Amino acid sequence: xxxxxxxxxxLKLGAIGFGGVGPLTRRIVVEERRWLDEAEFAALLGLCxxxxxxxxxxxxxxxxxxxxxxxxxxxxxxxxxxxPLAFLLVIASFFAAFAHHPDLRAALAGAAxxxxxxxxxxxxxxxxxxxxxxxxxxxxxxxxxxxxxxRLPLPLVLGVLAPASFFFGRGRS
Numbered sequence: 001x002x003x004x005x006x007x008x009x010x011l012k013l014g015a016i017g018f019g020g021v022g023p024l025t026r027r028i029v030v031e032e033r034r035w036l037d038e039a040e041f042a043a044l045l046g047l048c049x050x051x052x053x054x055x056x057x058x059x060x061x062x063x064x065x066x067x068x069x070x071x072x073x074x075x076x077x078x079x080x081x082x083x084p085l086a087f088l089l090v091i092a093s094f095f096a097a098f099a100h101h102p103d104l105r106a107a108l109a110g111a112a113x114x115x116x117x118x119x120x121x122x123x124x125x126x127x128x129x130x131x132x133x134x135x136x137x138x139x140x141x142x143x144x145x146x147x148x149x150x151r152l153p154l155p156l157v158l159g160v161l162a163p164a165s166f167f168f169g170r171g172r173s
Contacts (some may be wrong), residue, residue, distance in 0.1 A: 001035065001067045001068065002068070003064075003071060003072050003075040003114060006063075006067065006068060006072050006075045006076040006078060006079065007075040007076065007079035009028060009029075009033055009035075009076070009079065010060050010064075010075075010077070010078075010079035010080040011079035011080070011083060012028065012083060013025060013028050013056075013079075014079065014080045014081060014082060014083040015083035015084075017084070018111070020035060021056050021080070022056055022098070022118075022119060022120035022122065023061075023115075023119055023121060023122040024118075025056055025059060026041055026045075026122050026126065029063070031039055032172065035067070036063070036064065038126070038129040038130070039129075039130075041126075042126055042130060042143075044059060044062060044063065045059060046162075047062070048062060048156045049154070049158065050155070050162060052168045056080065057077060057080065057081075058121060060073070060076040060077045060079075060080045061073040061074075061076065061077050063099050064076030064077065069099060076134045085133075108143060131167075131169060132136050133156070133168065135168040136165060136168055136169055139161055139164055139165045142161060143157055144159050
């Protein structure tokens with residue numbers, strides 16, 4: 001894999017990832033490009049979610065660095081950000097004029113629902129290929145309840161549950 005491969009792979013991800021690229025990241029990195037397998041992807045994404053900053057930006061930097069060093073990380077991050085930045089600059093110049101329009105608000109609500117569905121679909125695909133012991137499923141259920149239902153801060157939940165999942169999951173893969 002070259003820096004150009006990283007740039008182009010993440011450029012595609014950034015260009016087609018409307019509403020967030022998290023759900024598409026797995027498809028491109030694991031299924032299409034085969035840069036990582038399921039377990040490697042889950043481990044790297046989990047680490048990136050525990051770090052401050054945008055998860056997929058962290059992921060691009062770490063994956064690029066893994067294969068091509070720091071310059072590979074920067075190439076992957078640049079590829080990820082170029083298309084959305086260009087699109088955002090164009091959209092931002094027009095948004096203020098139409099922000100109050102009810103049809104635009106409805107379209108944004110629909111896009112948010114679609115993004116939530118994509119995130120849930122990706123989570124289910126990842127769960128399908130990970131070990132499903134009762135203890136690990138319990139950790140996943142507690143994490144979901146803590147963040148989605150109790151609305152506890154993600155860093156707090158990860159700080160408590162990441163060591164538990166490591167302890168319950170070691171030696172079971």
